[in-house]
Amino acid sequence: MTSILSIRNLEVGYGTIAALHGIGLDVQKGEIVTLIGANGAGKTTTLRTISGLLKPRKGEVTFNGQNISGVKPHIITGKGVSHVPEGRGIFANLSVADNLELGAYLRKDKIQKSEYDRIFSLFPVLKERIKQNAGTLSGGEQQMLAISRALMAKPTVLLLDEPSLGLAPQMVQTIFRVIREINAEGTTILLVEQNAHMALVTAHRGYVMETGRIVVSDETKALLASDRIKKAYLGG
Ligand SMILES: Nc1ncnc2c1ncn2[C@@H]1O[C@H](COP(=O)(O)OP(=O)(O)O)[C@@H](O)[C@H]1O
Ligand SMILES: [Mg+2]
Numbered sequence: 026m027t028s029i030l031s032i033r034n035l036e037v038g039y040g041t042i043a044a045l046h047g048i049g050l051d052v053q054k055g056e057i058v059t060l061i062g063a064n065g066a067g068k069t070t071t072l073r074t075i076s077g078l079l080k081p082r083k084g085e086v087t088f089n090g091q092n093i094s095g096v097k098p099h100i101i102t103g104k105g106v107s108h109v110p111e112g113r114g115i116f117a118n119l120s121v122a123d124n125l126e127l128g129a130y131l132r133k134d135k136i137q138k139s140e141y142d143r144i145f146s147l148f149p150v151l152k153e154r155i156k157q158n159a160g161t162l163s164g165g166e167q168q169m170l171a172i173s174r175a176l177m178a179k180p181t182v183l184l185l186d187e188p189s190l191g192l193a194p195q196m197v198q199t200i201f202r203v204i205r206e207i208n209a210e211g212t213t214i215l216l217v218e219q220n221a222h223m224a225l226v227t228a229h230r231g232y233v234m235e236t237g238r239i240v241v242s243d244e245t246k247a248l249l250a251s252d253r254i255k256k257a258y259l260g261g
Contacts, residue, residue, distance in 0.1 A: 029053060029088065030051070031051050035048050035071075035085070037080075045067050046236075046238050047083070048071065056228075059228035061224050065236075067234055074094075075101075075108075076101055077101040078108075081094050088101070105182060109185050113167050113171040115159045115167055118159075118160060119158065121157055121159055125144065128178055136177065143176075144176065148173060183207065188200050197220065201223050
């Protein structure tokens with residue numbers, strides 16, 4: 026089987042400091058793959074490199090068999106890879122509607138009403154908030170908006186960086202439910218999380234990252250059952 030997204034021997038650094046020491050990762054079409062690991066492990070660096078925000082020193086990222094390493098971020102988005110960054114990156118002074126519209130700015134086709142309907146069925150509260158400035162939304166609602174904005178680009182692959190960070194437990198459940206729904210509708214997902222338990226029960230396969238290296242990868246069922254993973258990431 027060929028991967029839709031593939032990373033080979035990727036080395037990325039900040040100045041003289043190496044953050045990724047030659048990592049490899051594959052995502053097949055239709056999967057939810059999670060990348061878990063402690064703070065500082067290199068998860069965000071990995072996603073930022075895939076989406077073209079960071080240039081690798083070595084190695085490559087391929088999307089649909091095409092090498093996209095070093096390609097500009099808007100070109101990568103245009104090819105079908107959307108990134109919901111850590112901290113969400115919405116425009117606080119713009120309305121919910123304007124944020125959604127901006128998510129589609131690279132598209133040549135017009136936004137269909139059915140796309141808004143889909144988003145409002147995933148996140149009904151966004152319909153009530155449509156005219157409000159995004160900055161007035163709660164943290165959970167901002168995360169919903171960030172995911173929805175990324176969907177407006179009609180991505181083939183969605184990169185999610187810590188979507189549950191800082192959210193109340195019930196909101197975390199909502200976000201993960203929607204991640205499963207988006208995937209069930211056909212979008213491939215690479216999910217970065219510190220919430221290892223939620224990530225592993227949601228994803229099909231997982232990679233565990235420690236200080237810039239992938240140390241384990243397996244089906245999530247196996248990771249959830251592993252003593253090493255339980256001890257290090259699942260609280261016993
Ligand atoms: N802008 C930056 N400048 C210098 N070092 C950075 C920068 N961003 C991240 N790092 C370092 O790179 C490593 C990986 O960070 P990051 O990818 O953000 O990890 P994670 O997302 O897993 O918490 C850490 O050691 C972090 O301190
Ligand atoms: Mg991070």
